[in-house]
Amino acid sequence: MERVDAQDRVLGPVSRRDAVREGWLHRIAVVVCHDRHGRILVHRRAEQVPRFPGYYEVGVGGALGVGESYEQAATRELEEELGVSAAVRFRFKFLNRSGLSPHWLGVCDAVVPGAVMPNSNEVAWHGWLSDSDLPRILREWTFTPDSPEILDRYFAGRADGTSAQGPCS
Numbered sequence: 780m781e782r783v784d785a786q787d788r789v790l791g792p793v794s795r796r797d798a799v800r801e802g803w804l805h806r807i808a809v810v811v812c813h814d815r816h817g818r819i820l821v822h823r824r825a826e827q828v829p830r831f832p833g834y835y836e837v838g839v840g841g842a843l844g845v846g847e848s849y850e851q852a853a854t855r856e857l858e859e860e861l862g863v864s865a866a867v868r869f870r871f872k873f874l875n876r877s878g879l880s881p882h883w884l885g886v887c888d889a890v891v892p893g894a895v896m897p898n899s900n901e902v903a904w905h906g907w908l909s910d911s912d913l914p915r916i917l918r919e920w921t922f923t924p925d926s927p928e929i930l931d932r933y934f935a936g937r938a939d940g941t942s943a944q945g946p947c948s
Contacts, residue, residue, distance in 0.1 A: 780805050780842045787872065787883045792845050799880040807875070808852035809838025810867055811888045811933055812895075818907035820861075820891065821916065824923075825903045830879060833903070835916075837926045838886065849885030857889060861905075862896035865889040871936060877924035886929055910934070 782793040782803045798805040812820035819837060826832045839860045843852040853867045867887040875884040897905055908916060917927055 781845055783883060785874070795842055798882075802880050804874075804881055804883060806843040806849070806852075806883045806885065807840060807878075808843055808849040808856065808885045808887060809840030809929065810853045810857050811838055811870075811886060811929065812857070812861070812865075812891045813888065814891055814907050816907075818909050819913065820895070820905060821908050821913075822897065822905040823903045825899065825901055828901060831923045833921075835920045835922045835926070837913075837922070838929055843885075850887060853885070853887040853889075857891075860898050860901045861891070862898065863891055863893070865891050871932060873928075873932065875925050875928070877928060884925060884929070886933060888933070 780793060780795055780798065782790045782798060782805055784790055784804065787806070793803060793805065795805070797803065814820070820839070821835055821837055822839070823835050824831055824833060840853060840856045841859075843849065844855075847855075849872065850867050850869050854864075857867065858864055867889045870886050870888055872883055872885040875882055895905060913930060917930070
């Protein structure tokens, strides 16, 4: 992975362990997945994952590799975690301070054309939820710290037709 600055410019390669331990900015990409009916995929992280085991999430994703774009990482993570290939579209990024360490979070979306085959080492459960179900589910289930902000920004961008970039702080 790469360490980046407050403007998301690459400073150089770094290990994820060092980035988290030192609080260095780095990059993470996630994909908000839709089915053909417009429902959003929600999944529960496997119990053996090192970060937020058993928590629910609205984005499938992970750290960018050296030289990788947000879209490339999102495509790779979609294949690794859900076993599907789909065209991803970059929507927005923001400086996320709600996780284990601060990072730039690039949010993409994709329409997943068929059944998903989750990697059981990463995903313990998944389901497709309607937009109207999400507010209640976010209150009742334990989600990763960034999930509510991802959805807020994502829906705000959809509602006003913008990229949902918003303030990056």
